[in-house]
Amino acid sequence: MAEPAPHRDRPVTINDIAALTGVAASTVSRALSNPGRVSAPTRARIQAAARELKYVPNTQARALTSGRTGTIAVLISDITNPFYFGILRGTQQQLKAAGYAQLLIDTEDSGEHEIEMLHKMRRSLDGALLAASRLPDRALAQLATEIPLVTINRNVRGVPSAVIDTPAGIGQAAEHLVSLGHRDIVYVSGPAASWPNATRWQAMRTAAARHGLAWRRVGPFPRGQRSGTAAADAVLNTSATACVVFNDLLAIGMLTRLRERGVRVPADISIVGCDDIFGADFCNPPLTTLTAPIEQTGRVAVAMLLATLNERSTPAVRRAVLLPTHLTVRESTGPVRG
Amino acid sequence: MAEPAPHRDRPVTINDIAALTGVAASTVSRALSNPGRVSAPTRARIQAAARELKYVPNTQARALTSGRTGTIAVLISDITNPFYFGILRGTQQQLKAAGYAQLLIDTEDSGEHEIEMLHKMRRSLDGALLAASRLPDRALAQLATEIPLVTINRNVRGVPSAVIDTPAGIGQAAEHLVSLGHRDIVYVSGPAASWPNATRWQAMRTAAARHGLAWRRVGPFPRGQRSGTAAADAVLNTSATACVVFNDLLAIGMLTRLRERGVRVPADISIVGCDDIFGADFCNPPLTTLTAPIEQTGRVAVAMLLATLNERSTPAVRRAVLLPTHLTVRESTGPVRG
DNA sequence: TCGACCCTGGCAATCGTTTGCCACAAGTTG
């Protein structure tokens, strides 16, 4: 009674197949993972046996000798941010299609966590996708020599990357606001250390210059919806009639605060967000935002990583992919008041 | 020039430590993973050496002999649903704290996918968390004999589970609506095959009976925000003045549709959702909903799984945990019109 | 006809760790 499973059958191994077909284990291994190396008839026999026995290779054992683990890690800084849902969905699809497993790592916004985890798991991973790395450039470049890496929304020399071209979209956002009569626009800044934040702010200045506007910013504010309160208050302390916000999460937070304070959007102030995350379409009012191909970005990043994995010798892979955004006009922007 | 890394140092193994400290590899292994088995001084020496060499154990090799992989899979049916974000956040925290890696698997709402993936990965996993399994009871029970399992929001005999007690909350929701004068309440049903949906509907009927109300439902509707359109239309075809909706995602979808059709919430109709997902607080109007301790559910599920893993012999673990919900009243419910 | 070469399959080492078994020494008990 001690053993509930009376005859717990050992999992099928390569040797079982070898025994069944009368060849050596090495031949089975080759037939299964290096088909060209074995004659067609033998291969067929082996594959049939494998199917019959319901053989499923032991990943651990395979990894031990071959070094390939079939696992890719995706590092995100904060599961709470819906932006990453899209990324995860994209990576998930693509990885599954390629037969890889997806290890999810939340770095909790800490670069140390990030590097420590990655270092620890280095040997159990075939590669890693860094969505929103908090690491300095040189640490990232260093890491890339230890393990195949692709970054998302982060451009570091020597590390392949998939970057969403939100800065280009910011130009569009500016056109939109200017055409509505806004001349006093403020940028609501995300965290100071954020790479995307820096590029967006830069794009904002460029756009402002093009239109002969003054440019200004408030912040920085930490990531997250909660910061919206402080951000909204800060914006109201300026004379701005419109603002472009670092991301949708922050923008949505601002919306809530503005409503609390009785400020009407867009009648009193117009707001443009970035990313078009889940929720941007049903918040109140629905957010005008720079729609990013988030899911596609995840897919592209995976494709790049897989490419570098497969053609380890031929580094003919595109080193950086830029994904276009577009402005989605909803109801948080309108003509300047007065 | 062919080799960019001139002297790529082999990773440190247990043998390097053994050589450095002058003991056998087996002793090193024991000192590190079975401390009691080795005398304090030796252990200290070994640990010091390990630290100095920056030794990090090879997961694959360890798994090969011990069977323990240090990896737990979390299966979700659809990454798009924010409900799972909370779950993932909870599992992530708890798993990391316990030193486990989290493998994320999206089953794409398919029971076959689910069982196939699980079967394939069975040997590379220490256990799995099934958030929203689509599997029939007996398949689940069968699977549980192959690999340690904990289900979330699904109760199957013989499988430990963490279940959110939304049905109890539905009683509260009914009280709330009745107190506002509603006598004609409809339940907006989720997918027919959904276990939580069945329990919620059941609770709804019970609550209705307690208040001497007729009970009715529309649907079933597929998961997802989009179904909100059909759901809203269906509700408007009834005489109901209020509805309780299977989950927030669907409820939010309905909100959008009702707005399109010029129906005012809550003036014309009151809506109660379930779960309190991301977005329920900032949609328009903010949703009255049954707040579920989503993140905590993830944590609890992990704790249960880990417990069964550690005390494989002592099955004194609680087999089923029920997590309480409460009603959060926002602005989508109000007095009956008239 | 003979050597060179390709194709196929087997042998055995290897990856890094765990663990059963044994041996030796020190401590305990009668």
Next chain:
DNA sequence: CAACTTGTGGCAAACGATTGCCAGGGTCGA
């Protein structure tokens, strides 16, 4: 003081696959 425990460390065999090297047989060209 002999006989047993108990504590500690080493040896070596796994775990399940991959892969370098080798050998036999067939094919082909000279």
